[in-house]
Amino acid sequence: MEKTSYMRFKGSRHFRQRLLLSTLSHRAIIVEEIRSNETPPGLRSYEISLLRLIEKISDDCKVEINETGTKLKYKPGVLMGGRNLVHDCGLGRSIGYFLEPLVVLGLRGKKPLSIRLKGITNDPKDPSVDTYRHTTFHILERFGVPKEGLQLKIESRGSPPLGGGEILLGVPSLPSFSAITWIDEGRVKRIRGVTFTTKVSADFDHRMMYATRGVFNRLLPDVRIEKDHRSEPNAGRSKGYGLSLVAETDSGCFISADVVICYPKVDEMETFDDSEEKPQLLPPEDVGIQAASILLGEIEQGGVVDSTHQGLLFLLCALCPEDFSKVRVGKLTPYGIETLRHVRDFLGVTFIFEPDPATNTIILKCRGSGLPNLSRRIS
Template sequence: MAADILIYEGCNFFRQRLILATLSGKTVKIKKIRAKDDNPGLRDFEASFIRLLDKVTNGSKIVVSETGTCLLYQPGLLIGGNVDHDCNLKRAIGYYLEALLCLSPFTKEPLHAVLKGITNDQTDPSVDLIKLSMLPVLKRFLGTDEGLELKVSRRGAAPDGGGEVVFTCPCRQKLRPIQLTEPGKVKRIRGIAWATRVSPAIANRIVDSTRSILNKCLPDIYIYTDHHKGSQSGRSPGFGLTLVAETTNGVFLSAESASNPKGSENGVTVPEDLGKNTALLLLQEIYKGGCVDTTGQSMAALFMVLGQQDVSKLLIGQLTPYTIQYLRHIRDFLQVMFKMDVQRKDEEDTQTGGDNLLLTCVGVGYSNISKRIL
């Protein structure tokens, strides 16, 4: 039995290990979790994440040591269905949603998850970014967007949250392989400028400052203003912006920023500065190139491996440290390694600014054993 257990040390890449353990069915043991800290062991948001995994699976065995510095996770069967979860306020809803996106295609029943907490902060991907850039990537592997939806019922800024989102996803027998190697050229930019418990004029100020940068690049720009009032506005004041650039080949590249939370030592964020900085972040993302942005590349790599036993290819702009570690964990849990080729850009090529990386792998033919074949 011990030979079947994968053993890791430390709290880094906690979600990666538990997600891959759930999908592969392998038991994982994580030791020395913050063993040298003054406050050792699992944090509350990690315990909340474990509870969420327990809700979407059936028969999982979870053992935590008395000090919280050791975790044994033996995954059960992914069942999905209706899930209601209060996310810990130390991390945003996006922290939990990223995991659900990876697991939801393989559940027994279509997933209908209601998550409550912080919808937008400065650490985790916001629900807007996940909706605008990560759901289109998931759609490519599912083959359809029928039943795939992410709806913001209430918006909640950091630090007190009060937001609520509803995520629904269909389950599939198998995922499709992809050949995504041509990003195309940017044809339009869309965005959401949101504000809660502050003046509605702030969202308009964000839009004006953002357009002062992006109007120099292309004319097709539309940024929605989303101002919530009363019970729909959460418990904390805040504002922010999410931008997404869509290319002629249906590729979505995104960037976002959020204001400093109430009581922050960094002071109050100026809306005009936030708008300009977010516009520059989007241009930087476009400069990197590739067919997925930095937020979605790790999920895309995972689904390439879990696809049918066929070759999948994906062009990305630049590997993030998070994705690099994800690829290492994929090798541990699923025994798959990627072939990587640098795609050099000619000086005359004006589509992107940097060299790109072409990821190639053969899927393992992962099958959803819970879903009956029609």
Template sequence: MSKREVLHYEGHKFLKQRLVLSVLSQQPVRIDRIRPDDENPGLRDFEISLLRLLEKATNGSRMVISPTGTSVLFRPGMIAGGRVDMDCPVSRAIGYYLEVLVALGPFGKEQMVATLRGVTMNNTDLSVDTIRTATLVNYRHFGIEEGVELRVTKRGAPPKGGGEVRFICPVVRAVQPLRFVDQGKIRRIRGISYATRVSPQTANRMVETARGELNRYIPDIYIYTDVYRGAESGFSPGFGISLVAESTTGALMTAELCANAGESPEDIGRDAARMLLTEIERGGCFDSPHQWLALLLMVLGPEHAVKTRIGKLTPFSIQYLRDIRDFFNTTFKIQPDPASNTITVTCLGTGYTNVGKKTS
């Protein structure tokens, strides 16, 4: 490909999505003024680790970081896939890095097998449980299903972490076009209540409280308890819960919460259940944390009109749409539906093809 003009941005916000879009579009990007006025200016440890992860997952990526760390120039290489092994800083959860691999993995030259170690759940990033039970399940709407796996071999609660996951993602030549507008009715709720280095009864207490909130609306509820001990329980005590509601048409709504100091299992179970009910009320075929995945894979689809229904756009998704326009020159038609308080989004796919995958 010929060298393309470098896109310029400022600030640390949305850095991750811009680097991912840069790799997928093969569009170089420069980001300046990264926390220039902070006491500790420049890139944080997790952002430097993100750049290292992109270096491991691609061939030929080049990056130049200014001496102060307040500016980075990134020239993307081709997605390689293969084996990726990394210790993630405990300042962010493993989910922060997994989202990058979820976006890039299907378009690599070979199957990705990634082992990441660190914090498995916090209240900032998606937990490994939600990624396993919802994010990767949403792949199926785009024809990516066979061989996808995320295995939690160790759990690691904040602040010290100690968790480990193994992510396997097959490669595809192209994704299938999406036309998913019927959000359906919620038919069942599933979840995982986990506890590490605390009483096993903690997980059961979260389950009972969450069920008490949700059973008023639907009877089909099953929340698994996942209690870790010994070497598989990480370095810190902790507990939390991840919930997924599935509709009659396969739409998934998620909510999750883990405990901070002083919070009881009953608080976590109740608040997570109410968060799930709020997400269900927003409606749509993709919930708030997964709007970005739907928008991205729609753009990367065949050159056909693709369409889906989502709830109210989050501020993150609004910026994501702007960045997609910059990197792929693609815009979405957004049409509100007052009857369901949702919106339908439509775009024309770019016909993205994984040139690294050999045709069978």
């Protein structure tokens, strides 16, 4: 029996990315010293939930966690996909934390994936489900993913801290991605967006929308923002509101920005005595202006994707056939840099950098790994 060879890592940083690339490349990993100096130590609930989710769409993967949760041994199995699956993502992180690895793994499955995810749909930490639907899916289409096979339906919204949201996700199985040349950013031709409110006044939607349009209407005429006001029973268990924006360029780029406001837990509010000032929530008008400012900043820094999607862009290029891909991005983010390091370690793919001083952007080239969809080859 062939002995398993493990790649070794230390610490909790980039756990999700290591798990994703381990599964894609079928290379087993050991991660040690996971928050060994913190209280409590070890894996967090959302990281364990991600492991259970991967187990749910895989066959014969092996997960071993020590008693303190500070050491993980993971051996990938065969990605099967599956229909009518259900997974509770918990309340530690939003559904957006799980979507990036899940969508990529779903595309490499033996069969198409359809799954109901429960938890938080919009929070300040992770990209919202709206961003995945209106921006991420367009990026995937660039790499040959059929538009008809991608589905994300928001059945109910869920804000922190108690969640209560549900989405339906559909992902097709793909034999391989297509190498791309994508360096033309183009000019912004339209702005689209959606406000959301859960368990607060519907007037919040109007106020966010009005403030946002006040920024963009001075710049271009084609601005449309939809309202998604949720009340019982589709509003989850907590109050919240926010805005997701997308700028579309005439060359087919989609640049996104999210702002989410959530109310603290009741017990957290009770910890403030009368002499202390309780945290103030950002008014809806300021949410609209802040989201518009973030989006304008993303557009200004250049590139064919926003900073949130750099890691996904590099990963998809690395998973392409053994042909060259060429993409343009703005300033590299820490997550994007770590993605470049991890695709080198797991897939053997290195990128060539060509700074463009005229636009303060960077053009990156790589030759794809040619990694086939191994799951589809197993009968």
